């Protein structure tokens with residue numbers, strides 16, 4: 001154990017987070033198989049199930065036990081339930097591959113870091129058939145000084161395994177400056193597409209006329225529709241898309257912290273539609289909604305697409321931000 005404690009905090013944290021995500025993936029598979037999802041509608045087209053809560057309890061309680069001074073925020077808010085089935089192991093592969101971190105991460109302390117958790121991204125798809133279950137992900141991102149520096153994305157229904165009669169996960173993890181890794185296949189190198197066209201992955205179920213207008217007018221581009229923020233970001237990791245764009249509110253920091261870390265670790269970027277990065281700090285002045293939209297790119301700079309956003313979508317975004325700020329003031 002003493003030699004483990006000599007490893008940098010971030011190395012141990014990501015090795016623990018991978019294990020915790022695997023446990024959540026098992027929880028998601030078991031509950032889906034049981035058919036007892038206890039689906040509730042949180043808002044329009046916004047669902048929550050028993051699996052969202054159990055997955056979050058597992059992630060937060062397990063990480064808190066091992067890293068008591070971390071600040072951790074989950075989509076489902078503060079859960080008071082007692083939860084004792086903790087996952088406290090460290091992933092050996094991650095310990096090896098993340099042993100040598102960039103210098104800036106060598107001496108991080110728990111209190112410097114903030115963790116954003118989406119215990120089940122794509123809940124709507126989770127409640128549907130297994131044909132769309134691959135769009136479900138567990139998203140965990142680590143921020144330092146307001147910026148995502150590491151993340152884990154687990155896809156619990158990646159592949160069906162006949163032998164065990166069960167779905168198997170795919171796990172991607174990344175540390176900015178080190179790279180993005182597939183837990184089973186090592187470091188990810190995104191293959192460049194030889195198509196001379198920008199492939200843009202975007203929403204399937206939250207399309208509006210204005211979003212559609214803004215995306216279709218980007219020259220030499222084509223749209224791919226998919227569910228789940230984590231899954232759409234994975235389309236970039238897999239080299240199936242060049243951009244993931246949703247130019248309006250709809251996602252929140254826990255949807256993007258982990259994915260943004262993976263994309264940045266691949267040399268890409270994520271900004272709002274004005275070209276500004278979001279802060280992942282948590283305080284009263286910062287909204288946790290990604291109100292100004294999201295533009296993920298495999299390139300370090302996404303200006304080749306954001307220059308095409310129209311004034312009417314920018315105006316709409318800004319008016320939504322004002323409405324949201326006002327409603328929070330009135331709370």
Ligand SMILES: [Mg+2]
Pocket residue numbers: 052075118119120121122123
């Ligand atoms: Mg969720």
